[in-house]
Amino acid sequence: xxxxxxxxxxxxTHKTNRQPTEWEKIVANDISDKGxxxxxxxxxxxxxxxxxxxPVKKWAEDMNRHFSKEDxxxxxxxxxxxxxxxxxxxIQIKTTLRxxxxxxxVIKMSKSENSRCWRGCREMGTLLHCWWECKLAQPLxxxxxxxxxxxxxxxxxxxxxxxxxxxx
Numbered sequence: 001x002x003x004x005x006x007x008x009x010x011x012x013t014h015k016t017n018r019q020p021t022e023w024e025k026i027v028a029n030d031i032s033d034k035g036x037x038x039x040x041x042x043x044x045x046x047x048x049x050x051x052x053x054x055p056v057k058k059w060a061e062d063m064n065r066h067f068s069k070e071d072x073x074x075x076x077x078x079x080x081x082x083x084x085x086x087x088x089x090x091i092q093i094k095t096t097l098r099x100x101x102x103x104x105x106v107i108k109m110s111k112s113e114n115s116r117c118w119r120g121c122r123e124m125g126t127l128l129h130c131w132w133e134c135k136l137a138q139p140l141x142x143x144x145x146x147x148x149x150x151x152x153x154x155x156x157x158x159x160x161x162x163x164x165x166x167x168x
Contacts (some may be wrong), residue, residue: 002012055098056164062128063159071166095131095163102127132159 020028026039057077060067068073079096082090094100103125107115117125119136131137145157160166 004023015045043052055096057099059096059160060126062126065160067166071160073152074163074166082165098127100130101125128159131163 022043026036026043054072056067056072056104059075077094079092080089081136082092103118104127105116112121115125117123117130117134117136119130119134121134121136123129123134132141140161141157145155150154155161156168161168
């Protein structure tokens with residue numbers, strides 16, 4: 001009742017210089033309570049059906065591939081159990097969840113015009129590029145794969161393995 005009074009008050013309706021939201025329309029337009037609950041339920045179900053953010057699927061798009069349900073579960077399991085070290089686990093969580101502020105993300109948030117890789121290679125600074133594709137990051141990954149080979153661990157040279165822990 002109080003919400004209805006607030007939304008229909010002349011001071012409130014004249015002060016806003018925007019279109020009313022669906023919630024404001026529901027509360028303000030209904031003089032009687034008849035049909036109010038179904039409308040509220042309909043709006044609440046709309047909120048529930050929105051797409052959820054799935055960072056592993058975004059990684060798959062960046063890598064131009066499809067990850068199976070098992071691959072996604074493996075990445076999530078690896079993210080939680082990759083190391084006993086809290087610092088290493090934090091880095092893995094941030095990488096898997098795409099938490100890092102890359103140049104491409106920073107340009108969307110600020111007035112900066114530089115979306116180039118933070119390593120200085122002059123390429124577009126996307127998350128996949130900065131962590132894997134960058135020619136200045138490649139020596140690190142090549143060294144890691146050489147070390148794995150010395151340990152007689154043969155793995156395909158794949159960003160899904162290095163960044164997400166998705167093994168074949």
